[in-house]
Amino acid sequence: MNNSEKWTNTYKKMDMPYPSEYVIRIFKGRYPKLDFYSKGYSDKSILDISCGIGRNFPLFAQLGFGKIAGTEITQEIVDVIHNNCQKMGIEADVRVGNNENLGFESESFDFLLAWNVCYYLNENKKNFEKHVVEYARVLKKGGVLVFSIPCEDAFIYDKAIKGDKYLEITNDWFKGRNGTIQRYFKNEQEIEDAFGEYFENFVFGKISDDCFGLSYKWHIGYCIKK
Numbered sequence: 001m002n003n004s005e006k007w008t009n010t011y012k013k014m015d016m017p018y019p020s021e022y023v024i025r026i027f028k029g030r031y032p033k034l035d036f037y038s039k040g041y042s043d044k045s046i047l048d049i050s051c052g053i054g055r056n057f058p059l060f061a062q063l064g065f066g067k068i069a070g071t072e073i074t075q076e077i078v079d080v081i082h083n084n085c086q087k088m089g090i091e092a093d094v095r096v097g098n099n100e101n102l103g104f105e106s107e108s109f110d111f112l113l114a115w116n117v118c119y120y121l122n123e124n125k126k127n128f129e130k131h132v133v134e135y136a137r138v139l140k141k142g143g144v145l146v147f148s149i150p151c152e153d154a155f156i157y158d159k160a161i162k163g164d165k166y167l168e169i170t171n172d173w174f175k176g177r178n179g180t181i182q183r184y185f186k187n188e189q190e191i192e193d194a195f196g197e198y199f200e201n202f203v204f205g206k207i208s209d210d211c212f213g214l215s216y217k218w219h220i221g222y223c224i225k226k
C-alpha cells in the first residue's frame with residue numbers, strides 16, 4: 001500500500017479529532033513573541049495544508065476567518081472533509097493538493113498552516129526545495145507561514161536511518177510511516193536556512209514533552225513571506 005492509500009484508509013475510519021492544543025494556542029493565545037489574535041481574523045484567509053479530516057476548521061470558523069481553505073492528498077480524503085464541513089455547517093474550499101502542488105491560486109492567502117506536514121515528500125522524492133517555493137507561491141507578500149516540524153529526537157525518528165538532510169523512518173510507533181523518507185532538521189537554524197530564500201522574521205517555540213513514553217518534541221513557529 002502506498003503513502004496516499006495509507007492516509008486515505010486512516011482518515012476514512014477516523015472520528016473528528018480536536019485541534020492540536022498548540023494550534024489553538026498559536027491562533028488564540030497572546031505570547032511575548034506571538035500575537036495574531038488581537039489583530040482579528042475577519043479580513044484574513046487561511047489555508048490548512050494537509051488538514052487531515054478538517055479538525056482545525058471549527059476553530060477557524062469560531063475565530064471568524066474570512067476564508068477557510070484546506071488541502072489533502074487524495075479526492076477520497078477531500079470527500080470526507082466536505083462531508084464533515086457539511087455536518088458542522090462550515091464553509092471551506094477544500095481541494096486535492098500536496099507539498100509540491102497545493103492546487104490554489106498564487107498569492108491568495110494571509111495564513112498558511114503546515115502542521116506536521118512540510119517534511120512529507122511526494123513518492124519519497126527528495127524535493128523539499130519545491131515545497132518551499134510552492135508555499136511561498138500561494139501566500140501573499142507579508143503573509144504568515146505557521147509550521148510544526150519534529151525535532152531530531154522526536155519519537156517518529158527513533159532508529160531512523162539518517163543522511164544529511166533526509167532520513168528513512170524505521171521504528172514509527174504508529175507503524176504506517178516505516179520505510180518513508182522525510183526531510184528532517186537538526187535545529188532551528190536549519191529550518192531557517194531551508195525556508196530563508198522566500199521567508200524572513202522567523203519566530204520559534206518548542207514542544208518538549210514526555211508523553212507517557214513517547215518523546216513528543218517539535219519545533220513550532222512562524223515566518224513571514226518576503
Ligand SMILES: C[S@@+](CC[C@H](N)C(=O)[O-])C[C@H]1O[C@@H](n2cnc3c(N)ncnc32)[C@H](O)[C@@H]1O
Nearest residue numbers: 007050051052073098099115116117120121122
Ligand atoms: C501527521 S499528518 C498531519 C495532518 C494534519 N495537518 C493534522 O494536524 O492533523 C501528515 C499529513 O501529511 C499528508 N501528506 C502525506 N504526504 C504528503 C505530501 N507529499 N504532501 C503533502 N501532504 C502530505 C497526509 O495526508 C497527512 O494528512
